[in-house]
Amino acid sequence: MKFKNFLYGTTLACISVYNSLAQQVKDSTSLEEVYLQSSSVKGELKKTPASVSLLNKTELQRSSPTLTTQSFNRVPGVYTQAGALNTNRITIRGVGARAQYGTNRVKAYFNEIPLSSGDGETVINDIDLDAIERIEIIKGPNSSLYGSGLGGVIHLISADPGKEKTFAKFSTDVGSYQLLKKSISAGFATQKASIFANYNHLEQEGYRENSDYDRKSFHLNGKLHLSEKSNLSFLGNFTRLKAFIPSSISLSAYEEDPRQAAFTWKSAQGYESYDKLLLGLSYHYQFSNQLEQTTSVFTNYKDAYEPRPFDILQQETFNWGARSRFDYQHQVFNIPFKASLGAEFLQENYDGSNFENLYEDFPNQGSVEGDRIANVEQDRNYINAFAQIDFQVTPKLNLIGGLNVNSTNYTLTDFFTEANTEQRSEGNFTTIFAPRFSALYELTQQKNVYLNVSKGFSTPTVDETLTPNGKINTSLEPETGWNYEIGFKGNWTRNFYTEIALYTIQVNDLLVAERVGNDQYVGVNAGKTNHNGIELLMQYTWNISPSIQIIPFVSAEFNDYEFDEFIDEGDDFRGNELTGVPNEKINVGIDAIFYKNLRLFSNALFVSKIPLNDENSAYSESYKVIDLKASYKLNILENFNVHFNLGVNNLFDEAYAVSILPNAIGFGGNEPRYFYPGNDRNFFGGVSLKYNIQ
Known part of the structure; x- marks a missing residue:
């Protein structure tokens, strides 16, 4: 079925619902009035001279309740592959596309507390959706304030009960593959203090064999106003996870039965489990109307155990650090300016041991730990010193x-x-x-153009720095890249908002995962890549009547990513398409709001084919997936409401690879295992009860 037929069907479905319903809806806030909240990029979204995307609470709740990152694919320039609930790879503008299993080359923060490890690995789906108020994504290098993160920066901002509000909330979600999620949240706020807490338990058997998932997490954050000039905020998040791993499969296995797991992973009953604790404390002080400072101290601990067919990995990671910045604003020769000066420090200790996996000697028992075969400890620390100055040269030029x-x-x-x-x-x-260096020029009150030139970098991960015999590869260098970008943000009418960005990124010292065994890799610097692209976002808020609001939107990216210089083991891949990322990604959708209580969400995602290897000798098939969701809020009493939601993912039961393993190699005459099959048509629904105390 052609993509246009999918879009046509989605449009008809939304219009038919619209024709059957009509109720009161107030005018929405126009996008140009949206403000960014992360402390390092405060300001009006429309007047920020960089490519920044915002996912608010409504946007995060447009999908099923399982993955925080599910909404990321609606952001132009961001592509998320989810091989399983615990296996995600986020790429921004193609950076990090060749990573084997997780997310790197992207930096993430939660309320100014780093989520990324000392070597750049980032896991976001440990943070439950109920604990997040919004997410702000800065695309492209922004190292002047954040350091490592060649692809960009992701800011998670925690849920906040608001001023003088107290509430309790309980929710339950169920769905296909025995999905069950239970969540309890509570918030309390006065003029002097606020606190938010959430506990949730998410479990699912999974679409594929050997993909059972069980996660329990507890989140706590709050703020205490010590005086008119100072406040103290804290953040804590604990996660306990056990997730089985079906791994990738070959094309033949994918076509035969996409639900099957890789044979060795199924036989070993491979999984990962860990306890993870994140703690942070931030102090803010306002010295005067011109000068303020924010200092955060944080720690992150992870105790992990991962039986794999080729060995069993036991890891313990502990890091601690601090981030401090001073913000000053004044005038020089009647020119307003803002200046930021600060530093971020992190020290991390990684202790890893590998053991034999004797699962073949004990049939049908799963993984069995044998003798220790490796034991290494890596200590890593970094310090970023940063400074930034912002001049409002004229009323129109920044x-x-x-x-x-x-x-x-x-x-x-x-x-x-x-x-x-x-x-x-x-x-x-x-x-x-x-x-x-960035510049923004205000064409009119509603339209702005900007220029952004910046350098970024990403250091190698722990695994990449190790040689096959367990030594440090001292010849490795960080990946670096220059980003050149021009863009437009603005409203053509009050209700029609548009963003467009054109960029090019030249990445040097490309880090390549070179396979040295079955599912084992080491890192090498092997060349350069060019990342050229266009990103587009359009949204129109159509107030049909005081009762009905229809919001159609389009987000799209068109990329030309290729190897500029790349020789690997004697093979020259110059001019080939970059592995692991599509050239086109398009989202089209229509949201509808009735009575303020009933919301209908629709989204059609198109992803073009993806090169599976550096030779470009194999590609995944392009795919189109449509998701629908409806939610209804019922106010039973003045302070008590019930919220229902029901949805379907992959409405037309498309067979597709939701994720791929770049440069997979078949050993012993076996086919390469490139593919992580996507879920078939699946359903979800839930109900939440919330009591508000004024």
Whole structure:
């Protein structure tokens, strides 16, 4: 079925619902009045001289309640692949597309507390949707304030009960593949303090074999106003996870039965489990109307166990750090300016042990731990010093300049050597200077154009820095890249908002995962890539009557990503398409609101074919997926309401690969295992009860 037929069907479905319903809806807030909340990019969205996308609470709740990242694919320039609930890879403008299993080259924060590890690995889906108020995504390098993160920065902002509000909420969601999610939330706020807490339990058997998922998490955040000039805020999040891994499968297996798991992972009953704790404390002080400062201290602990067919990995990671910044605003020669100066420090200890997996010797018992075969400890620390200054040169022209200086070093201790003696080695990455220059010009009160030039970088991960014999590869260098971007943000009418961005990113010292065994990789610097693209967002708010509001939208990206210089094991891939990311991604949808209580969401996602390997000798098939959701809020009493929701994903039961494993290699004459099959048509629904105390 052609994509246009999908869109036509979605449009007819929404229009038919519209024709059958009519009620009161107030005018929505126009997009140009939306303000960013993350402390480092405060300001009006329309007047921010960078490509920034906002996912508010409504946008995050347009999908099923399982994945925080499910909404990311509606953001132009961002592509998320979800091989399972615990296996996600987020790429921004193609950066990080060749990562094997997780997300790197992208930095993430939760209320100014880093979520990314010291080596750049990022896991977002540990944070439950109920704990998040909004997400702000900065696309492209923005190292002048954040340091490492060549692809961009993702800010999660925690739920807030609001001023002088108290509530309790209980919700239950069910769905296909035995999905069950239970959540309890509570908030309390006065003029002096506020607190929000959430506990949830999410479990699902999964669409594929060996894909059972069980996650329990507890979240707590709050703020205490110490005086008129100061406040203290805190954040805590604990996650306990056990998720089985079906892994990727070959094309033949995918066509035969997409529900099957990879044979070795099924036989070993492979899974990952961990306890993870995130704690942060932030202090804000307003010295005067011109000067303020914010300082955060944080720690992150993870205890993980992962039986895999080729070994069993036991990991323990502990990091701690601090981030502090001073913000000053004044005038020079009657020119208003704002200046930020600060630093971020992190120290991380990684302790990993590998054991034999004797599952083949114990049939039908799953993974069985054998002798220890490796034991390494890596200590890594970095410091980012940053400065940025913002000049309002004229009422219409705003200029921003910034600089980040990063220093990263690490040590590796091998406790498992042939001589049974401890071996220690040290390494340092080159000090990186990452500047940024941006300009924004106000064409009219509602229309702005901007220019952004910035440098970004990403350091290698722990796995990439290790050689096959467990030593540090001291020849590795961080990936670096320059981003050149021009864009437009503005309203053509009050209700019609448009964004367009044209960019090019040149990445040097490309880090390549070179396979050294079955599901085992090491990192090498192997070349350069060019990332060229166009991003488009259009949204129209159509107030048909005081009763009805229809909101059609389009978000799209058209990319030309290729290897500029790339020689790997003697093969020259210059000019080939970049592996692991589509050239086109388009979202089209229509939202409808009736009576303010009934909301209908529709979204059609089109993803073009994806190169599976650097040779470009194999591609995944393009696919189109339509999702629908309806929600209804019923006010039973003045302070008590019930919220119902019902939805369907993959409405037309499209067979597609939701994720791919780049550069998979078949061993022993077997086919390469490129594909993570997407779920078939599946349903979900839920109900929540909320009691508000004024």
